[in-house]
Amino acid sequence: MRSIRSKTKNGRLCYGTHPDFDRGASLIRLLLAGIFLFGWTSASTDAAEINIGYLRRIDPKSTLSRIQTPADNDGIAGARLAIDDNNTTGRFLNQQFSLEDVRLAGGANAVAATIALVERGVSLVIADLPADELLKAADAGSPRSLLFFNVGASDDRLREEDCRANVIHTTPTRSMLADALAQYLVWKQWRRWLLVVGSHAEDKLYGDALRRSAKRFGARIVQDKVFEDTGGARRTDSGVVQIQRQLPVFTQGAPAYDVLVAADESEVFASYLPYRTWDPRPVAGSAGLVPTSWDGSHDQWGAVQLQDRFMKQFSRRMTALD
Template structure:
């Protein structure tokens, strides 16, 4: 009798507990730098919340889904100033959040990853394109949402080769990221059968980006800089530092199209992309932020959505269970790219189609038709498994 009573009381307790159950809370941190890098074009000037705005939209989307599953997502942001200790900030965020979306330069990202290694906190790299983070410097607690330079370069090369624009004049900037991008473009040319007929370096001699009589000067400089080149089909510019590439279109000595850092640009996302349901995403983003969605916004959105997706599938707020689910071979996420996006299991890089955009329209999407692969055509973009230097640990 007493046993029955105890059991009945037990059941009541369970029942009331179930009714009043607190939602599963999933905290996501956002770690980025304060301030924005200036662009040559005023219309491309990044917003102060570039990236973060995408993560915020994903939190909204996750919470719309979460209300049906009793899950609640929050976003906590830390913006590092120049002298701030990235490891300390990462540990502070990790105290309250199981996942951290990072928009950091490669070295800072590695510091944060190593500081979090023993806690098991997972970083989602939304900002850094460096191949080395997925190769010799890869980490077992970092998932890469941003594409690599080699993925972007391969996406562009496939299109230029398909277009039969195989003779390239490569112009690279003098800063480190420009050199890395130029290296990725050289690799892409070799892989897909393009020929770099000549290379030139555009030295950054300093100076202001914007002056009141800028156009007159640039109009004299650029033709001179590009004259006496061997016969070429397309000028490919590597200028991540925003020093010269945007000045090239319509100003080259020979009438040639520009690609790379200006003209036809490979990106993970663009405000003009509207295929595959993307228009809904663009509308939602615009409604929330009163501006167009950038590649960085999309990379941060995808990072937070992957956590949302894994949380709804596992129905768990345990970051380890969610990370394990993300690593499963059947994990995939829908991100308005016309096909499922999956993770490369050897370095946790997100496979993704790359858009080729001209600033107003999406010109094409790579991989291009006919570039085949035994596993996934998306692996024709970037460093593939047999070439990888990554050993996850």
């Protein structure tokens, strides 16, 4: 019991005890005992192991230039850095994280790889897969309580008619990216769009998303054109010159527009659009002003320290997939 000092009615000081101090002291002793018991229990038990799989396709992707070719560790590098960070703090929570990289090439089966991961004790999978393969893998993992994180497929249908309960999406959809771009262009008062869409299926999906966003945010598409991929060699001198010569003429005679918006996920022509349009106009979409979930200019919420650690460990800059 702790003594306290108080004044009586006649102004004299008196000493005594107060029950609140007894309860407070007991509570402190109880908390100290709990902390000691927790520390002793944590030290005496094995760390909880969380096994994570990284499932990805490594088939080469055609790009307009070698500078744009993704690094071999694109995506997995960010996961490895996250594992290192989690294991640093995991020591205090008695947790240990591990990462297994599973590469699929050619005709490799994503379903078989998923089942193999489960058999090796993996409970979480980071999936960098096309939409159809992701759905098959998720269906195979569902009865086995496997949780997927979609980091690569931006198809809107994965959140709509093809939604799966065991798939969490961290990559933005095409509609999200198109909405972000449209809001900025409208804010800049670039409301008149010349829309150029590639001839591949992915290009058309992105084009559809851009059309919806234009209507949603009050932009107007003054002309909607398709750039056909004729199958020429992208990296040969003749192929490059051919596309470069086509673009000024391709954009000639268009109605008055404020910005050219390109949908070219297949990377056939969009990178050649900036500074090559017939009229001097900004370019957005798949080239020029590109909507993305990550950019190296981001420097808030610890991003500078994160990028410094990433650069030191992998000798390159982070990408959106990382």
